[in-house]
Amino acid sequence: MSTEPSVSTVSPPAGSPSTTSRRTFIATTAVGGAVVAGGLTAGPSVFGVEPANAAEASPGSRVSLTVNGERRTVTVDNRTSLLDLLREHLGLTGSKKGCNAGACGACTVLVDGRRVNSCLTLAVRLDGAEVTTIEGLADGDRLHPLQQAFIDQDAFQCGYCTSGQIMSGVGCIDEGRTGSPEEIREFMSGNICRCGCYVKIVRAVEQTAHGK
Structure with missing residues (x-):
């Protein structure tokens, strides 16, 4: 049988500073944390500093651009991406939000004739x-030659990346x-197809470019 005394029966050596038990330390820390948290959520800071207004409106700007041949003017938050402008403000949801980090190409559109994420x-x-x-x-009802080529070559499966692939x-x-x-x-490597239809996508581009 062990002769080692339990922690609760050991007294601090005479003359040494008073020690705090683990249980007392945890209880004290918990109470202190609750007091600080309560002060932070109660409005003014416990230190007398007013909290910043996190809901302050961010600046916006008026933007005029031509989208699919139609002049459009909208006022947007300065942080708004072109993708969100198209989808949320203009209702053009064909451009997809895939990674939202420029890595998948699902949101590809043409700006002044150049491809952009x-x-x-x-x-x-x-x-x-x-x-x-x-x-x-x-x-009108007549598809672009590359749209038709994607149908001819069966160059899509789930379709989520297709609009970006075509653009x-x-x-x-x-x-x-x-x-x-x-x-x-x-030159199409920035567009990811999770279904793996790359061979047929290349064939569709070839068909459109060379009439194959």
Whole structure:
């Protein structure tokens, strides 16, 4: 049987500073934390400092741009991305929010004829710009040749990335980056297809660029 005394029966040596038990320390810390937390949630700080107004409205700007041939003017928060402007303010939901970090390409649109990740592009920087989204490619009921090629080649599965793939493909063709399947894959590499339809996507771009 162990002869080691329990913690509760050991007294501090004579003349040494008083020690605090673990139980007392935890109880004291908990009470102190509750007091501080209560002060922080009660309005003015316990230190007499007024809390900052976190709900203060951020600055906004008026932006005019041409979207799919139509002039649009809106007032947006200066932090609004082009993607959120299109989806939330203009109701153009064809451009998808995938990663929202510029890594998947699902939000690709054309700005002044150039491919951009709309999730990384601030709307306030595009005053006067011309934006083309997937909704603006077709001519009435007549599909854009690349849209038709995606159907012909069965170049999609779930469809979530398709609008971005098509917009990037249009940009790739306009840039003249379609000399070979390898070149197409290289210049379309910023667009991710989680279903793995890359071979058929390349064929659709080839069909549109070269009439194959």
